[in-house]
Amino acid sequence: MEKVRANIRVNGIVQGVGFRPFIHKQISDHSLLGWIRNTSSGAEIEIEGTPERVQLFLEELWTKAPKLALIETVDYDMLPDLKHYTEFEIIQSKTEAERNTLISPDVCICDDCLAELRDPKNRRYRYPFINCTNCGPRFTIIKDVPYDRPKTTMGSFPMCVPCDREYHEITDRRYHAQPTCCPDCGPQLQYYGADGTLLADGRDLDWKNRAAAYSDPAEPDPVKLAAADLAAGKIVAVKGLGGIHLACRFDDPKIPAELRKRKHRDEKPFAVMCADARAARRRCAVSPAEARILESFRRPIVLLRKHDRASLPQISENAYVGVMLPYTPVHYLLFDELERYGVDSLVMTSANLSDLPILYRNSEAFEKLRGIADAFLLNDRDIHVRCDDSLMYVVNGSEYPLRRSRGYVPFPVTSFKPLPPILACGAEQKASFCLSKGRYVFPSQHIGDLKNIETYENYIQQIDHFERLYDIRPELAVCDLHPDYLSTQYAEESGLPVLKVQHHFAHMASCMADNRLDEAVIGIVWDGTGLGTDGTIWGAEFFTGDYGGFVRRGSIWPISLPGGDRVTHEIWRTGLSLLLDAGEDPEYAARSGGSSAEAFSRTHAAQVKTQLSLGLNCPRASSMGRLFDGVSAILGIRTEASYEGQGAILLEAAAADSCERVYNYILEERGGMLVFDWRPVIRQICTDLKDAAPQEVIAASFMNTLVAMAAETAERIAEDTGLHKAVLSGGSFQNMYMLARLPGELEKRGIMPYIHNRVAANDEGLSLGQLMIAERKMR
Ligand SMILES: [Zn+2]
Numbered sequence: 001m002e003k004v005r006a007n008i009r010v011n012g013i014v015q016g017v018g019f020r021p022f023i024h025k026q027i028s029d030h031s032l033l034g035w036i037r038n039t040s041s042g043a044e045i046e047i048e049g050t051p052e053r054v055q056l057f058l059e060e061l062w063t064k065a066p067k068l069a070l071i072e073t074v075d076y077d078m079l080p081d082l083k084h085y086t087e088f089e090i091i092q093s094k095t096e097a098e099r100n101t102l103i104s105p106d107v108c109i110c111d112d113c114l115a116e117l118r119d120p121k122n123r124r125y126r127y128p129f130i131n132c133t134n135c136g137p138r139f140t141i142i143k144d145v146p147y148d149r150p151k152t153t154m155g156s157f158p159m160c161v162p163c164d165r166e167y168h169e170i171t172d173r174r175y176h177a178q179p180t181c182c183p184d185c186g187p188q189l190q191y192y193g194a195d196g197t198l199l200a201d202g203r204d205l206d207w208k209n210r211a212a213a214y215s216d217p218a219e220p221d222p223v224k225l226a227a228a229d230l231a232a233g234k235i236v237a238v239k240g241l242g243g244i245h246l247a248c249r250f251d252d253p254k255i256p257a258e259l260r261k262r263k264h265r266d267e268k269p270f271a272v273m274c275a276d277a278r279a280a281r282r283r284c285a286v287s288p289a290e291a292r293i294l295e296s297f298r299r300p301i302v303l304l305r306k307h308d309r310a311s312l313p314q315i316s317e318n319a320y321v322g323v324m325l326p327y328t329p330v331h332y333l334l335f336d337e338l339e340r341y342g343v344d345s346l347v348m349t350s351a352n353l354s355d356l357p358i359l360y361r362n363s364e365a366f367e368k369l370r371g372i373a374d375a376f377l378l379n380d381r382d383i384h385v386r387c388d389d390s391l392m393y394v395v396n397g398s399e400y401p402l403r404r405s406r407g408y409v410p411f412p413v414t415s416f417k418p419l420p421p422i423l424a425c426g427a428e429q430k431a432s433f434c435l436s437k438g439r440y441v442f443p444s445q446h447i448g449d450l451k452n453i454e455t456y457e458n459y460i461q462q463i464d465h466f467e468r469l470y471d472i473r474p475e476l477a478v479c480d481l482h483p484d485y486l487s488t489q490y491a492e493e494s495g496l497p498v499l500k501v502q503h504h505f506a507h508m509a510s511c512m513a514d515n516r517l518d519e520a521v522i523g524i525v526w527d528g529t530g531l532g533t534d535g536t537i538w539g540a541e542f543f544t545g546d547y548g549g550f551v552r553r554g555s556i557w558p559i560s561l562p563g564g565d566r567v568t569h570e571i572w573r574t575g576l577s578l579l580l581d582a583g584e585d586p587e588y589a590a591r592s593g594g595s596s597a598e599a600f601s602r603t604h605a606a607q608v609k610t611q612l613s614l615g616l617n618c619p620r621a622s623s624m625g626r627l628f629d630g631v632s633a634i635l636g637i638r639t640e641a642s643y644e645g646q647g648a649i650l651l652e653a654a655a656a657d658s659c660e661r662v663y664n665y666i667l668e669e670r671g672g673m674l675v676f677d678w679r680p681v682i683r684q685i686c687t688d689l690k691d692a693a694p695q696e697v698i699a700a701s702f703m704n705t706l707v708a709m710a711a712e713t714a715e716r717i718a719e720d721t722g723l724h725k726a727v728l729s730g731g732s733f734q735n736m737y738m739l740a741r742l743p744g745e746l747e748k749r750g751i752m753p754y755i756h757n758r759v760a761a762n763d764e765g766l767s768l769g770q771l772m773i774a775e776r777k778m779r
Pocket residue numbers: 109110111112113114130131132133134135136
């Protein structure tokens with residue numbers, strides 16, 4: 001039969017993801033001959049075979065490629081002459097001499113391993129560390145490169161003969177799976193009591209006759225014991241991939257209430273783990289896209305809308321619950337056991353104390369969770385790198401990251417062009433960093449608030465770790481303009497040339513890079529606070545510009561913040577400030593059914609009035625986050641925030657979806673900028689309060705007004721500048737109410753909206769923007 005020759009270029013992430021064994025299998029399945037080699041942008045393949053086989057091979061590149069491979073484009077040429085290849089060869093490329101192989105994120109257990117886990121005849125039946133080339137721990141166990149077993153925390157578990165055989169067989173699913181193991185050679189679970197007494201050890205189980213032994217109810221199986229304790233209402237620490245969780249059932253609200261008390265976590269929502277998507281659907285609405293992302297191998301926490309906003313108050317006080325599905329074999333074994341107790345969901349919250357980094361070592365678990373955990377389900381495989389669960393909304397069918405961490409990191413986001421080596425140091429409270437190499441930008445995992453010394457130490461360690469893993473020696477450090485951020489201080493002490501970038505400009509650039517835009521755009525950047533180029537505090541900005549620079553074209557009337565940093569918790573202060581600036585009587589507003597009389601008492605009002613008039617510790621900020629806080633306080637939704645953003649989150653949750661009302665507002669030209677004056681809006685809110693308008697209507701009207709204001713401002717900027725693309729970034733765009741409306745309003749005005757989809761809109765995503773701005777400066 002006639003043959004053809006095809007030369008195929010695959011662009012994307014295809015190295016270090018099991019792509020070549022996959023190609024090897026496809027080639028032999030389709031009786032093709034030729035070669036494959038890695039290239040700087042992916043892989044080049046040449047094959048000869050019948051036209052049908054070649055066509056099928058091309059199609060299956062898209063449909064059957066390993067799940068970690070991110071194929072962007074496939075180009076091919078059908079060539080006239082045959083080379084008459086006699087075999088299929090893997091050609092070593094020059095780039096392989098460099099450390100160019102990508103390191104995989106941690107991947108949830110695959111279907112094949114899950115089936116083996118539940119198969120009594122399999123030698124890995126009920127073995128909690130089963131994994132293969134397609135699944136298991138990666139990033140969190142890797143100590144150094146090149147990635148092979150001795151350089152992981154699996155190095156202390158030498159492979160047994162059967163495991164070694166599988167490892168070396170190219171047709172085996174465990175071919176070159178570095179963490180592969182079995183009950184004979186791998187780690188085991190241990191179960192400990194509250195005081196650290198060992199209660200059961202997987203090593204003591206009869207693995208040769210596992211099925212028979214398991215049917216004995218008295219068998220001391222760590223999983224059985226943990227499940228029984230969880231079912232009985234105990235709080236159990238469970239070691240996962242990137243750290244330790246605290247788990248408990250929540251169908252009885254007293255149990256999570258006890259966990260909150262012990263963990264000193266008042267009101268912040270807990271994430272939950274549901275046995276499967278069906279269990280999630282019993283509590284929340286799950287769209288097909290949400291189900292796809294919940295069930296993806298990355299297994300992020302997905303914020304799902306509750307069926308009833310008021311349900312599950314013991315888990316979440318807002319309209320959403322963060323849900324994830326099991327991702328390790330241990331999680332599956334636990335839920336399989338819990339089924340007999342009728343439990344299909346657990347609270348699964350990171351084990352840490354008041355915003356410190358997640359615990360990840362057995363020894364610290366016993367020490368730091370004393371008095372919190374009733375028991376510990378741990379194991380003897382060390383976690384080398386801590387990595388929290390990722391957190392996603394799903395917007396228009398795509399991921400909208402709030403936290404990009406486990407399952408995503410350390411995979412790069414691809415850039416639309418090659419980049420020099422740069423270290424972008426990020427912000428402070430939601431710290432992250434990025435390192436670049438070629439067409440890849442490597443964002444770090446979730447780090448946390450650098451003001452905690454342990455978090456800052458982890459930040460420094462992770463920068464070193466990433467630099468070593470990817471062999472990156474940055475030529476420049478880029479950081480925030482704010483001199484007090486610890487990330488700024490890190491950059492200054494790094495010994496590298498330093499570039500400082502304005503906070504909101506970096507947000508704008510981040511959303512541009514996220515969407516692969518490289519042209520002038522309109523940036524709508526709303527968040528808490530960041531230092532502006534004029535020395536004042538910004539936080540609700542309209543810019544135009546590209547990576548090379550920006551012009552500030554719009555903002556909001558600055559808000560006085562009596563008490564400085566205290567306003568982030570004592571949000572009644574901002575509420576009073578808004579009322580007084582708008583000329584309203586706080587006491588009257590409170591009496592009219594708004595905020596509590598105590599928060600807006602005469603004493604408080606007098607105190608704030610004095611501070612305002614003297615300008616005493618009373619910075620002014622054009623901050624969207626603070627505007628939300630203040631309105632939340634005026635409406636009596638919250639007067640104090642017990643966690644970051646609580647006022648804004650609950651204001652969003654309070655809004656009626658069906659309300660279209662918009663308050664009258666003023667856009668004023670001031671100093672070459674369009675300034676939104678919120679004072680008339682505050683006055684209308686007070687009128688509404690006096691008229692006893694429902695809170696859900698006021699909350700919706702307020703956010704509708706912001707959407708209308710943003711759309712009008714952008715439209716006027718578009719008219720002046722001829723720019724018709726707008727990027728939306730900053731922490732305030734974690735607000736799903738506004739995110740569901742503003743893009744549509746922009747489109748109506750002929751402006752193409754762009755939102756984040758690969759990195760977070762909040763400060764965690766900032767470092768990507770810093771990096772792109774620095775790249776432009778270096779040219
Ligand atoms: Zn597997």
